Amino acid sequence: xxxxxxxxxxxxxxxxxxxxxxxxxxxxxxxxxxxxxxxxxxxxxxxxxxxxxxxxxxxxxxxxxxxxxxxxxxxxxxxxxxxxxxxxxxxxxxxxxxxxxxxxxxxxxxxxxxxxxxxxxxxxxxxxxxxxxxxxxxxxxxxxxxxxxxxxxxxxxxxxx
Amino acid sequence: xxxxxxxxxxxxxxxxxxxxxxxxxxxxxxxxxxxxxxxxxxxxxxxxxxxxxxxxxxxxxxxxxxxxxxxxxxxxxxxxxxxxxxxxxxxx
Numbered sequence: 001x002x003x004x005x006x007x008x009x010x011x012x013x014x015x016x017x018x019x020x021x022x023x024x025x026x027x028x029x030x031x032x033x034x035x036x037x038x039x040x041x042x043x044x045x046x047x048x049x050x051x052x053x054x055x056x057x058x059x060x061x062x063x064x065x066x067x068x069x070x071x072x073x074x075x076x077x078x079x080x081x082x083x084x085x086x087x088x089x090x091x092x093x094x095x096x097x098x099x100x101x102x103x104x105x106x107x108x109x110x111x112x113x114x115x116x117x118x119x120x121x122x123x124x125x126x127x128x129x130x131x132x133x134x135x136x137x138x139x140x141x142x143x144x145x146x147x148x149x150x151x152x153x154x155x156x157x158x159x160x161x
Numbered sequence: 162x163x164x165x166x167x168x169x170x171x172x173x174x175x176x177x178x179x180x181x182x183x184x185x186x187x188x189x190x191x192x193x194x195x196x197x198x199x200x201x202x203x204x205x206x207x208x209x210x211x212x213x214x215x216x217x218x219x220x221x222x223x224x225x226x227x228x229x230x231x232x233x234x235x236x237x238x239x240x241x242x243x244x245x246x247x248x249x250x251x252x253x
Contacts, residue, residue: 023252023253025249027249043249047250047252049252050253051252051253052250052251052252052253053250053251053252054248054249054250055248055249055250057219057221057226057228057248058224058226060219060246060248060249061219061221061224061226061244061246064244064246073170077249079251081253082253083253084253088251089251089252089253091250091251091252092251092252094217094251095217095247095248095249095250095251096251097217098215098217098218098247098248099171099172099206099207099215099217099218099247100169100171100172100206100207100217100218100245100246100247100248101171101217101247102169102170102171102247103171
């Protein structure tokens, strides 16, 4: 299951809507060893394409160095589909099953497609779904939206921006 | 002096859990061969059967993506820092 706070959920959806009709992408980093997606990091889609996304290779290196310095890992890797459902494509599965890909990753797919009849949604309703992808096998997981992670912390450890 | 190589989490099963390892060689390909002799199985994860760098993996020498500098033929030297990362991409 993916547990994600409302503000991060909204930020991912807003990024997907803003970049539509191109695919949007990014990560949500969290403390290494936890499953807490805490730090929203929108990335540039270097492909600037409605059908493909790619982290720029220099941006990717900078991102990993930063996460390493902060003792974080990319708990969530998200991207949007702009004309199809929020389900991993063959290309998505290929990359997510790559030899260096972390099998702990939660792959979030957001669809910004316009809904006609038959999908159970209407207009520009956004689909937000999460998957584990390991060795080519896709398993969808439940997404639980929590109002804030702060409720789980001791007040003395809360850092307000 | 040696070449420092940063290993992504999932490949640390080959390095006894170590985040960085050291190796030597005059090219990235030779460095990977050297690493594989000490950390068995690492080469199979990075290099395809055709002898090319796996396309779902990004490798950097210092700050340069080796895709733009000759891939496995990229020259490396003592003191260089090599970083291996999963490529992040996809499409509908």
